[in-house]
Amino acid sequence: LGPVGRSQYLDWLATGRPAETMSDDHGLLFLSGIERRCIKAKRGQMTADAEAFREIRRLAEGAPKQSVAAARMREFLFYVAVQQETQDSYLDAEIDLSRLERGRSMVAHYQLARKAKDEAPLLADEVLAAMLLNGDIAPRTPFYRCHQEVLTIFRRLYEAKYKKGITLKVATHGLDLGYWASNPTIGTAWLPRTGLFSYRIPPSTQKKIREFLATATDALDPYSRRLATRPQDAGRLPTLALYPPELLRDHETIRALAELAKGAPEGRLSGDAIAEHWVDWPERPLSKSERECLAMALWAAGYAMEPNYASTVPILPDGAVYVTPHGPEDDSEGSDDYRSALPMMNLVATVILGSGRPREVDRERICFRVAEMAGVWGSEAQRLRVYLQFLLEFGAPKLLKKGFDSIPQNRREPLLMILAEIISGDGHLGPAETTELLRIAKGLGIKEEEVYPLLHRSSGTATPRPKTEGRSKGSPFDMNSIADKLASSQAAAEILGAVFVEEEPVSVSAVPIVAAPAETGFAAFVRELSGQDSWSAAEF
Template sequence: MGLFDRLRQRFGSGSTVITPPPPAPRYAPASPPVFTTRPPLVALAPPSRPAAQREPAAPAPEWVPPGTTTTVAGRSLPGGMIYVGKLPHGEAALRRNVEVIDPRLPIDWRNPDFAGQDMDYWPAYQSITPRSRAAYLLWLESGRWAPDAYIGYVFLYFYGLERRALVDAQQDPAARADLPRILGEVVRLLTVYGVNSSFHQYATEFQQVLCALITRGEGAAPDPDEHDRWSPPLMLRLGIGRFAAEGRPVPVDWAWAWAMLHPEIYSRTPATRCPDEFRTLFTARYQARYADGIKIRPLKSRVALSYRPASGGLRATSWQLDVPDVLTAAAPTKALKALVESCTDDLDAYSRLIGRQPEAAGTLPALALLPDELFTVGLDGMRPMRDLVDRTLPDDVRQARFELADLTSLWPSRTPGKFAKADAVGLAQLLDKLGIGIEPDVRMGASVHSAGPAVLFRVTAAQPTTATPEYTAATTLLHLAAVVSAADDDVSAAERDHLVSHLESSLNLTPGERVRLTAHLDWLLASKLKLTGLTKRLGALTDAQRTHVAQFATAIAAVDGVVSPGEVDTLRKIYKLLGQEPDSVYTELHALTATSARPAPATEPVVVVPADTGPTGYLIPPPPKPEPPAGAIRLDPALVEAKMRESAAVAALLADVFDDEPDEVAPQPPAPVAAVDLVGSLDAAHSALLRKLTVRPFWNRADFDALCAEVALLPEGALDVLNEAAVEASEEPVVEEDDDQLVINDYAMGELLA
């Protein structure tokens, strides 16, 4: 039972009594008032008295200071912040003093109008009925907190707060000193009566005006969660304008509020689905990009403060403050929009995973998708992997072998019992964040492995995430040489290292590719490389293709212009593996050998010694080139370079040969999406799916998945795309999840299809 209900039960109903009331008892402010006696009623028309016995005339209306108790009609009204006194004469004066409590006016204590049945839309104390005055004064006496009070009485009290801040405070220092207490009272009233939409709108706008009048844009940044981006708070305009006027950089908390409340910046789904990660990422990137903060050039336009009071006795108020209005200035808007977009883009993959599997937060797959700024090795979910890396690669070790199953067992795969390519990619991405590389790496063209030997290495140079043709050629030829080495032990480690150095220099590999190639060789040597199966796969190549591979292998060995006897032996073995005559190595090398053709006879005078037009003195000769080893063959660099240009074609050919993955059945291409009218920015597939959803208000998961399959879309990704488009169009998602059902939002659907 509400307070007003209890008051109704206590007072009951009856006829009006015309005797003046005695003082009523006081009530403890910590609890609602409990009436122990029925208070008498104030006379509607008090009887006349002899002049000597009349009470003194009521004083002119005055503001009762905050925290002060005043008495009206025998009732003690605690808290102050009301106007009490005799109203001036004249209709215009009455209209301007709607909030003033005139103690001379009659009050019907017997029949308080708690429900506000007699109240006008714009009430004034002097014009409401005696019954309404009784209910209003009882509400004031009870502490102004009863949640079931008629909202018109709250507004009547609110009118006085408006007058004190908008009229008195403009000239009276004492009134300006009351502004913080008035602000606190408005905030309190919002917590009790903010459910009323009309009061919430007026009180919220008044709160912003009070904040602006009190702080003038100084202090803490407004909280975006407490405001609407379509009507940015005045405090934000004032604060950002002050930074511009004073030439100060905008701190990160103000930049955050600015971006989140900017009417032209939309942060998309990741910002709402992962709010903590989004704000942390925004903060990190803003500080990294702008250090102390972005600086804004002040504009000529000024911040305008305007407010239309709820009180019928006050006119609309407006001021133009001496603060530039830069909230939507082009340059900072563009910078903030780009920053927000970069954060949402880089959080998109993580957001989609959390949207599909909320329980995945904190797991290794989720951590692998976090942007680098949000990743720290101290995360709880990283401990098992960090321990394995520390054991495998102590501080003084740059590269080491380990058992791959020890690592893949820590990864919760998407399909139980199967370590898919997506899992292998995620694992490699997570190791990247630790500054660690792994071989084999599926991103560089390797097959998916969940067990067997593997190599971890410290990343000392920027690592590529996709294989270039040059790197693919190097790894495949290295694989071929390693297989030859495994066939017999005649090729030494020194010869293999020499081949690696040849590949690195001849194919112009980047420093990162060179680091990885060394680890790749270590993995090859740790693997059980056999000729079984390889000879068969090489035999499937045509004679021309095998000859092409043999010639390219020769060019790799000869890239430095010299082929040593040891390299010739390795080439002979490769030729034999390719089904070529081993002695044809010499024929191929002869084709690359430098020739010294005799010059043609001169037909005109020949310059024997050019004229000396340079500076006098002696030039220091360059150091002599090292002599090739005994028995080495000199080659023509131009011819070798021509062969090296074929690296991409040979790499693609060898990549198929060394692919150990079983042949997969090629998936059937999805049926083409029938011609459909595009919806907004959606493509044909998503537009078709959206139109299919319009035929029913509810969809179960199985039927929705079937619809997605018809247009070749993944269900979860399609949901995100449709809802993001709907939020942009209507600020609401078009498909909402309700247990096992998907509910179509008719309003959002209509906005999308409009």
């Protein structure tokens, strides 16, 4: 086995097998020295004793299946098989994560070591095993516990029910951890964004997991009427969302949606047109999951749908969605800049609808300015345009503090300028319009004293301020009166500056000292003043 293998095995014996778990007879016999007979020194190398191997096999076969000692013996046999690259093992080559303990596991350790040596990619369950072995996560971690719940419920309810017609395996898809549900007749389906896994939330309830697994089995059930005897019903929203991408592109519902989107006027796709090709189109607003399914179907058809997944505006069954072609490199969820522009567009739509003249607003110009400010170009700029069209037709979502906070700080003042242009209409901002802008600026976190200079610089004219109302306490200030006082003070200062002009600089020592009026009397002071025709500023 080699000196490295021997040291690793002895390390496992020292740290990976707590003595209290080996209390049965076979465990005591295992600890009595059989493992020492399995490995003998021969010319500096480690060799296996065939007789000791047979004894361990006999003990492992005779021990109860649930025996901890028997499990350790089988792990040792697997360890030797891995080192000798033989199939002489009582364990499967794949890691069973449901039985992986927090302590060392020889099976997991050496299986991961072999893959790492060959530079082979790790599956998600192997990633979890490595994290457990390294101590990065514990069996109490929500991700690990939730995975255990999913596998337990799946085996208990679905694997036995369908006689292994459906399999569920943890895997990676890009950077996401999820499940591949597979069926030999139908194929595979990736189950993304289940909401089941997170380090920040507790494990999901059994009810939620059952609903999740029921959706997967409905999509891949070979005995289901939806996909076996009634293929025309395969256009259901939940079922279609679980189709693998390579099959989704050729689906007849997707092809029908692509034809509808191609002939949609200005990208408007009505709900009635979708209902003609979609089985059981709901008579209520689409839920978030149904909206994601519809967006996924249109994306497979080559079109991005607005409102997208991040919007809070409900899609009515008798309403419409707006579609625009997407690029081959685009992401269905959009870039970070695109997603940051959505709350700004919600605010723009609210202001346009509240202005009372939505038809007079130059929408193309407004969309261009918002897209330019957000750094969005190309197909994503078109998505913003159709998103604004949807909002203006069906109403913008209610503006909440969360929506204001999601707008980047460096884009709030330029956004306020765009909103001021929409509110002013004819270029004039009255007191009512200014009050509305101040309310929006407060939501954006812009101070009132910063709004007036901002509007003044953008318009080039003075901005009227709303009338100051009486206050219950404090000192009210009329900013217009203060401005008038400052202007009159400036005029008086200019007059005084014109009257008192210095002809020549006069030294202080040359100025005659005039007695104070209190000492000589007022009459003498008047005579002194009348004795000269003019006075310099210093003499005065």
